[in-house]
Amino acid sequence: MAIVDPAPAPMTDGLGRRINYLRISVTDRCDLRCRYCMAERMTFLPRSQVLTLEEIALLADLFIARGVRRIRLTGGEPLVRRDILDLVRRIGRHLGGGLDELTMTSNGTRLAQHADALYEAGLRRINVSLDTLDTDRFTHVTRGGDIRAVLDGLAAARLAGLAVKINMVALKGINEDEILPMLHWCNAQGFDLTLIETMPLGDTGEDRSDHYLPLTKVAAAIDTQHRLTPVDMRTGGPARYHAVDGMQTRLGLITPMTRNFCADCNRMRMTCEGKIFMCLGHEDHIDFKTAFRDGGIAAVEPLIDRSLRLKPARHDFRIGAGASPAAVQRHMSVTGG
Ligand code: SAM
Ligand code: SF4
Numbered sequence: 001m002a003i004v005d006p007a008p009a010p011m012t013d014g015l016g017r018r019i020n021y022l023r024i025s026v027t028d029r030c031d032l033r034c035r036y037c038m039a040e041r042m043t044f045l046p047r048s049q050v051l052t053l054e055e056i057a058l059l060a061d062l063f064i065a066r067g068v069r070r071i072r073l074t075g076g077e078p079l080v081r082r083d084i085l086d087l088v089r090r091i092g093r094h095l096g097g098g099l100d101e102l103t104m105t106s107n108g109t110r111l112a113q114h115a116d117a118l119y120e121a122g123l124r125r126i127n128v129s130l131d132t133l134d135t136d137r138f139t140h141v142t143r144g145g146d147i148r149a150v151l152d153g154l155a156a157a158r159l160a161g162l163a164v165k166i167n168m169v170a171l172k173g174i175n176e177d178e179i180l181p182m183l184h185w186c187n188a189q190g191f192d193l194t195l196i197e198t199m200p201l202g203d204t205g206e207d208r209s210d211h212y213l214p215l216t217k218v219a220a221a222i223d224t225q226h227r228l229t230p231v232d233m234r235t236g237g238p239a240r241y242h243a244v245d246g247m248q249t250r251l252g253l254i255t256p257m258t259r260n261f262c263a264d265c266n267r268m269r270m271t272c273e274g275k276i277f278m279c280l281g282h283e284d285h286i287d288f289k290t291a292f293r294d295g296g297i298a299a300v301e302p303l304i305d306r307s308l309r310l311k312p313a314r315h316d317f318r319i320g321a322g323a324s325p326a327a328v329q330r331h332m333s334v335t336g337g
Contacts, residue, residue: 013311020069025336027076033143057090069100074336079110092122111153115160125163165192172213187249194252202331262314269335281315
């Protein structure tokens with residue numbers, strides 16, 4: 001009689017949430033220094049502490065075998081990691097055989113070189129961060145970036161056949177006047193748009209509360225011009241989508257500050273150091289790298305169950321009077337988004 005491997009038990013955390021989405025930060029490095037994300041002078045991890053691409057691929061294999069159906073590669077900037085395409089191709093082999101979707105979040109600066117290869121490796125969607133369409137503002141927000149590279153990257157992504165979603169962090173006094181123009185621009189380009197509330201992660205050398213903009217206020221303002229209707233679309237992440245009257249573009253809202261979404265959380269995050277963070281808003285993590293380097297995959301498997309048990313109920317981000325500038329010391333670039 002043939003012995004059939006039993007299907008893996010679904011990954012369920014201690015609160016009964018089904019975990020099927022893994023975000024992998026493949027590097028903490030980046031070619032930009034966005035003001036809300038990083039400090040101007042960052043210290044990055046020494047390479048010896050960073051997982052090799054082969055180690056990342058083996059850990060991804062394990063998570064897929066345990067029931068992860070979606071993987072997003074992020075960073076830092078994933079496309080600055082040398083040979084990143086090898087990893088994309090390697091994980092992409094699981095598509096249609098365990099993995100439903102492989103996606104990436106990128107700042108777009110190197111997308112022009114890589115868009116075709118990403119599509120060939122199995123990517124169909126990409127999130128590209130773009131907080132402004134104004135050349136000088138872009139340079140200001142990113143502390144030195146050149147918007148032309150991103151616009152070229154976006155054009156290449158579209159030509160390659162990738163569905164593009166623009167991620168825009170809503171920043172009071174910086175880009176709030178550009179939110180409606182960005183929506184129109186995305187509609188003209190055939191891109192979706194997701195707005196994000198700034199989260200207190202890591203010291204950036206600036207006071208985030210100066211630029212915090214609640215999306216409740218933004219959505220209400222957009223709604224006076226283009227009626228917003230919630231739609232039942234989900235892309236695996238925390239964004240809640242809306243149809244925009246008169247436009248094809250769907251508007252996503254990521255509202256960690258004004259509307260908590262933790263009850264539906266389906267995610268785990270792995271850093272390029274092999275630390276598994278069960279929640280973006282907590283310092284608790286489990287070190288998979290040491291276990292893996294000492295004892296191989298067999299040593300890591302029980303740690304998945306442990307991380308599921310330890311996943312907290314929710315984050316507790318606060319911004320403004322009385323709140324500490326960073327709820328967690330880690331920058332967003334460590335765990336990615
Ligand atoms: N470098 C890539 C990029 O910028 O798209 C991927 C990594 S970046 C950390 C992922 C997303 O997190 C980006 O959309 C970025 O705008 C967002 N982000 C960074 N810091 C943030 C913060 N403190 N609060 C909210 N979003 C943040
Ligand atoms: Fe780099 Fe992305 Fe952070 Fe900007 S948001 S500094 S592009 S990691």
